[in-house]
Amino acid sequence: MAKIVLKGEAREVSPKKSFTKKLRKAGKTPAVVYGYKQENSYITVSELELMKAFKSGEKVFTISTEAGDYDVIIKEIQRHPVTWQPLHVDFIKLVEDKEVAVKVPLVFKGTAFGVKNMGGVLLINSRHISVRTLPKDIPTSIDVDVTSLKISDTLHAGDLDLGTMKLESSKMQLLASCAATRASVSAQGAAAATATSTATEK
Numbered sequence: 001m002a003k004i005v006l007k008g009e010a011r012e013v014s015p016k017k018s019f020t021k022k023l024r025k026a027g028k029t030p031a032v033v034y035g036y037k038q039e040n041s042y043i044t045v046s047e048l049e050l051m052k053a054f055k056s057g058e059k060v061f062t063i064s065t066e067a068g069d070y071d072v073i074i075k076e077i078q079r080h081p082v083t084w085q086p087l088h089v090d091f092i093k094l095v096e097d098k099e100v101a102v103k104v105p106l107v108f109k110g111t112a113f114g115v116k117n118m119g120g121v122l123l124i125n126s127r128h129i130s131v132r133t134l135p136k137d138i139p140t141s142i143d144v145d146v147t148s149l150k151i152s153d154t155l156h157a158g159d160l161d162l163g164t165m166k167l168e169s170s171k172m173q174l175l176a177s178c179a180a181t182r183a184s185v186s187a188q189g190a191a192a193a194t195a196t197s198t199a200t201e202k
């Protein structure tokens with residue numbers, strides 16, 4: 001997939017809310033780019049292009065300015081509590097040989113053994129984890145295999161094989177668990193009662 005490019009335009013920094021409100025009304029989202037050992041850059045990006053970038057699922061974007069192009073990741077997004085409109089974005093400028101911490105979505109793969117064979121249900125507790133890696137190795141998502149989970153089993157962030165990536169989240173962050181349903185508990189109880197009755201008759 002081609003890298004997503006956002007055109008960045010330099011903006012002045014003003015404490016007046018009316019100034020940033022005017023920018024947003026013109027379809028521009030205020031943003032700041034934090035650089036490694038360099039001054040921060042204050043820019044605006046097209047709200048429409050920014051929304052397209054969000055929906056793409058990509059983690060790394062290119063900011064194109066008159067001064068040059070550079071790759072970034074999103075550090076933080078401030079949104080309107082009702083409309084969900086992006087109000088402000090913090091970007092981190094990437095340096096090729098410097099690791100960066102990034103939040104990555106999880107994609108759960110397979111059907112848990114406890115669901116398929118024991119009548120249980122899979123509970124998803126976390127859909128993201130934070131990892132630290134080089135910019136070139138930032139993944140769009142991380143696959144999580146849940147096929148081995150039986151009833152009462154749990155899966156934590158520390159159980160994942162992340163390859164060269166380093167886990168930033170807590171190792172004990174609960175990702176998923178397999179739990180019994182009322183129906184499965186009733187079925188197990190009935191089976192146990194039948195087994196006991198059969199043993200008694202013998």
